[in-house]
Amino acid sequence: MRAIGTLLLAISAVLAAPPARAQTYDPAYPICLQRYGIDGSSISCRYASLAQCQAVASGRAAQCITNPYYGRTRRRY
Secondary structure, three states: OHHHHHHHHHHHHHHHOOOOOOOOOOOOOOEEEEEEEOOEEEEEEEEOOHHHHHHHHOOOOEEEEEOOOOOOOOOOO
């Protein structure tokens, strides 16, 4: 009986936790900046326009890409 109570408590704790944002691309912004470097590359999606991103990427080993997940919303039940 004690094991069932512990199991129910663990399941409710997992279900009550907020969802984690593990996605590389932030769906709130349409343009992403992909940077290249010796230690690897990184992607940051926080640009509202291509011109804004290109101004930041100018002179760097970087390129602006469109966000493939922009505007997609998750279903909430």
